Amino acid sequence: MINLITTNQQLDEFCQNLEQQDFITVDLEFHREKTYYAQLGLIQVGAKDFEAIIDPLSKDIDLARFFAVLDNPKIVKVFHSCRQDIEILYQKAGFIPHPLFDTQIAAQICGFGSFSSYESLVNAILGIELDKSSRLTNWCVRPLSEKQLSYAISDVTHLVHIYEFMRDQIAQTHREHWLDEEMQPLLKIETYENDPMKAWLKLRQHSHNRKYLTVLRELAAWRERRAQLKNVPKQNIIKDECLLNVAAEMPHSVEELLQIRNMRADVAKGKLGAEILDVIQKVEQMPHSDYAKLPPEKRIVCNANLYELLKLLLNLIAQDEKCVPHIIASDDELKLFSAHKDLGLNMLKGWRREVFGQRALTLREGKLLIKYNTDEQKIEFIEDKS
Numbered sequence: 001m002i003n004l005i006t007t008n009q010q011l012d013e014f015c016q017n018l019e020q021q022d023f024i025t026v027d028l029e030f031h032r033e034k035t036y037y038a039q040l041g042l043i044q045v046g047a048k049d050f051e052a053i054i055d056p057l058s059k060d061i062d063l064a065r066f067f068a069v070l071d072n073p074k075i076v077k078v079f080h081s082c083r084q085d086i087e088i089l090y091q092k093a094g095f096i097p098h099p100l101f102d103t104q105i106a107a108q109i110c111g112f113g114s115f116s117s118y119e120s121l122v123n124a125i126l127g128i129e130l131d132k133s134s135r136l137t138n139w140c141v142r143p144l145s146e147k148q149l150s151y152a153i154s155d156v157t158h159l160v161h162i163y164e165f166m167r168d169q170i171a172q173t174h175r176e177h178w179l180d181e182e183m184q185p186l187l188k189i190e191t192y193e194n195d196p197m198k199a200w201l202k203l204r205q206h207s208h209n210r211k212y213l214t215v216l217r218e219l220a221a222w223r224e225r226r227a228q229l230k231n232v233p234k235q236n237i238i239k240d241e242c243l244l245n246v247a248a249e250m251p252h253s254v255e256e257l258l259q260i261r262n263m264r265a266d267v268a269k270g271k272l273g274a275e276i277l278d279v280i281q282k283v284e285q286m287p288h289s290d291y292a293k294l295p296p297e298k299r300i301v302c303n304a305n306l307y308e309l310l311k312l313l314l315n316l317i318a319q320d321e322k323c324v325p326h327i328i329a330s331d332d333e334l335k336l337f338s339a340h341k342d343l344g345l346n347m348l349k350g351w352r353r354e355v356f357g358q359r360a361l362t363l364r365e366g367k368l369l370i371k372y373n374t375d376e377q378k379i380e381f382i383e384d385k386s
Contacts, residue, residue, distance in 0.1 A: 002149045003052035007060045009227035014045075014052050020070045021047045023076035025159040028085045029139035029152055036227045036234065038088050041139025046156030055142065055155055063092065064231070070097035077164045080104050080118045080155075087192040096187055096191075105182045106166040109150060109175055124159045125165050134202035178351055182327065184265065196224035199234075201295065205244055213282070213292040216247040218279050226275075238267065250280055294341070306364060310334045313363055316379050319357050328356045336366070 005011050006158070018024055029042040043054040043066070055062055070077060070089065077097045079085055081104040091094055107116035112124065119130050134151035137144070144152075170179055185191055200220035223243065227234035238246075242262040251257040257277065258267040267273055293341065311334060318325040329337075329347035337360060342348060348357040359381055362368040367384040 002146070003050075004149065005052050005054045005061070006058040008062055008065065009063060011054065011063075011065050012118040012314060014054075015065050015069050016090070017050065018045065018047065018075070021075055021164065022049075023078055024069070025156040025163060026070075026085070026097075027048040027077045027151075027152075027159070027320075028088055029137075030084075031138055031140045031234075032087060036231045038084070039140050040088055041154055042144075044152050044156045046153075046160050048160060051153055051157055053149060059141065067093040067095075071095060073098060073377065076101050078103065080121075080162075082160060082186060083191075086186060088376075090192045096189065096192070098187060101163060101167070101179075101347075102183065102186065103162050103166055105327075106170060106238065108324040108327050109182070110166060110169045111179050111324075114323045116324075117161075119157065121162050124244070125162055126158060127353060128158065130158075157188055163373060170243060175351075178323075178327070181346075181350060181352075190319055194224065194228070196228075197223035199224040200292070203240055205243060207248075208294060210291040210293065212247055212287065213294065214290075215250055215277060215280060215283050216244070218283055219247055219276065221244055222275060222279050237272065240339065246276060246280075252277065252280065290325060296336065298340060300336055300339050300341060301337040306338040307334055310338060311359055313359060313368075315369070317359070320379070321355060328352055329360075 002141060003014075004271050006013055027044045029044070030038040030040050032038040040056045043056055043063075043351065044053055045054065047064075054063070054066060055061065069075065070093065076099050078101045080102065082100065082102045085099070086096060089093040100207065102238060104116050104118075107121055112121065118130065131151065133254055134148045135149050137151070138154070150368060168178055195381055197217065200217040203216065204221060205216065220243065223234050226237055226378050230237075238263065242260065245260050246257070249256070249260055249310075251260060254268055254273055254277070257263060257273050260268075303316070314325045314329055318328055322327075329345075329352065333345050333347050337345060337347065345357075346352055349359065359368060362383050369382040369384065371380045372378075373380050
């Protein structure tokens with residue numbers, strides 16, 4: 001029988017046991033199809049010898065007791081692909097749990113590559129095939145069946161063994177500092193705060209026209225704020241494609257707004273249409289010094305030949321190090337580096353410089369030879385010292 005916690009007394013007893021652990025595994029089930037902010041449905045928690053599901057929707061439960069466990073620095077909190085879970089916990093508890101261990105990141109450091117989903121790791125490490133039949137459950141609907149609860153609890157029971165395996169692998173290869181650096185963005189508050197003024201950067205567009213980009217920035221910020229205020233998905237207000245079309249056409253009247261491709265008549269003629277036109281009008285009055293600029297990585301024109309050689313070098317080194325390439329350097333970093341835009345690149349810092357960055361610098365200087373050793377059947381990197 002699954003331990004389903006629905007009262008404060010049950011939660012207090014459970015948390016007392018959790019506080020005796022070196023680590024706990026955590027997973028959240030949530031629903032956000034009709035809201036901007038996720039609706040928390042379940043909290044699953046595991047340890048070496050016990051586990052439970054906390055029902056946050058129970059009227060007789062206060063999560064503050066559990067949040068105190070998450071805030072205990074003596075207990076490692078283990079998640080798999082924790083970005084969304086931590087965002088929800090940050091919204092609910094007001095802090096980021098620490099210390100954190102993300103098994104998806106650890107798996108990439110350990111060389112599992114694209115096979116780093118929870119299901120694939122459970123299969124690869126434990127030889128267990130998970131039943132996925134309950135994965136589309138609406139976790140905010142009650143009651144939940146025993147089958148659904150069993151599916152949910154499996155997300156933390158197997159995670160105990162995966163964590164122990166990953167922890168030992170990383171220790172054996174002395175890559176604890178790799179993991180620490182990869183976890184740093186997940187420990188920063190700004191990772192989980194959706195700044196409306198940065199919403200435009202997530203939209204796919206290819207223009208460098210600063211007025212267009214400014215209209216897009218202001219419209220995207222308006223939509224984000226409205227979605228947050230009403231707690232509805234931003235696509236419900238106006239879809240991305242339509243928002244991009246409005247920014248491109250910059251209409252100044254309801255009649256012009258109605259001509260925009262994919263624009264709904266009720267939006268153009270209603271309150272939303274008036275707000276859209278007001279946003280555009282404010283941009284027209286804005287000084288050019290306040291216009292939007294694309295960030296450096298989106299403005300750069302890379303050296304295509306050098307970029308391809310860098311990708312080859314990165315893939316060879318990642319293969320040799322038995323980790324995924326993007327853990328070492330991102331594609332944007334390679335493009336910036338190929339254009340000699342080195343400032344602030346992570347690939348030139350710490351362990352990344354030792355593993356890849358220094359060789360990338362040598363390659364860019366034309367002093368690195370990549371050779372295949374036929375006797376040992378391996379790739380060699382030879383630096384020209386002349």
